Amino acid sequence: MAGIFEVDEAKCVKCGACVRDCAFRALKMEDGAPRMAFPDRCMKCQHCLAVCPTGAVTFDGMRPEDSASVEGLPLPSLESVENWLRTRRSMRQFAAADVDRATLSRILLALGNAPTGCNARSLTFTCFPTRESMDAFRRDFISAIERHRDGTKLLPRWLAVPAIKLRKGEEDMFFRGASGMLIVSSDETAPGVATPREDVTIACAQFEMLANAACIATCWCGFLKMVQQEIPELLEQTIGLRRTSPFYAMLFGYPAVRYARGVQRDSYARIDFRG
Ligand SMILES: Cc1cc2nc3c(=O)[nH]c(=O)nc-3n(C[C@H](O)[C@H](O)[C@H](O)COP(=O)(O)O)c2cc1C
Structure with missing residues (x-):
């Protein structure tokens, strides 16, 4: 060095x-x-x-x-971040159009700045940026589920029913009809990686913030995580992700619904000052 x-x-x-x-x-x-x-x-x-x-x-x-100079750099105010937190929503109705590629590239570059434990920086951003690529993933996803089912015949109902609906084009419970998806994963075997799960979650949370600032709506895709837990070969077969690698997915796209007001959750968490 x-x-x-x-x-x-x-x-x-x-x-x-x-x-x-x-x-x-x-x-x-x-x-x-x-x-x-x-x-x-x-x-x-x-x-x-x-x-x-x-x-x-x-x-x-x-x-x-x-390096960016901090002098005069516009930064979000406490008020603007509070406003964002109270009005940000999980989007489950997406517009047909693809997200602007230049904006997406800009967001993913900035996302490289998300903090990682011990600065390990072992994250990969696997992005399905267009409806075409997302639909191809949906097909691979369904095929992987069907291969698994044909091998074991043991699919739980919460997975089997939405899978059939997605295959028939009736409803997309898994991916909410999103035009795009970001899968953040961490190479937990890389040297110096101390907090791979936390690193993944933080990057997803910061992706949501960046995307929303660019009028791109998002939804955390916990469903994909649940399916991966049920079918451990799923992401290996679809995107080549090692079975042990921590990951999380964010759905994204332009919104097809506008929320007229925020929600009222300021008192949800217990605040426990100890001094
Ligand atoms: C870790 C995590 C996983 C989630 N997974 C899903 C999901 O698979 N599908 C979905 O529609 N919403 C999912 N959500 C969205 C939550 O249901 C949502 O955040 C919650 O209902 C509050 O609504 P809001 O995000 O609009 O404030 C997830 C949220 C989080 C934080």
């Missing part, structure tokens, strides 16, 4: 901000200047690059001038 942490001596004011902010103490002040002392401890979080007040740190080839 030599050279991963480069300091522009002309710009460094030797304030030690990078050293103090280094989570695992990989950096050290040596002869009054910051140095990468313990490269094995570095989790590549880039805090040193982000915190340096003078832009003296280049990390892993990433130069400070290529």
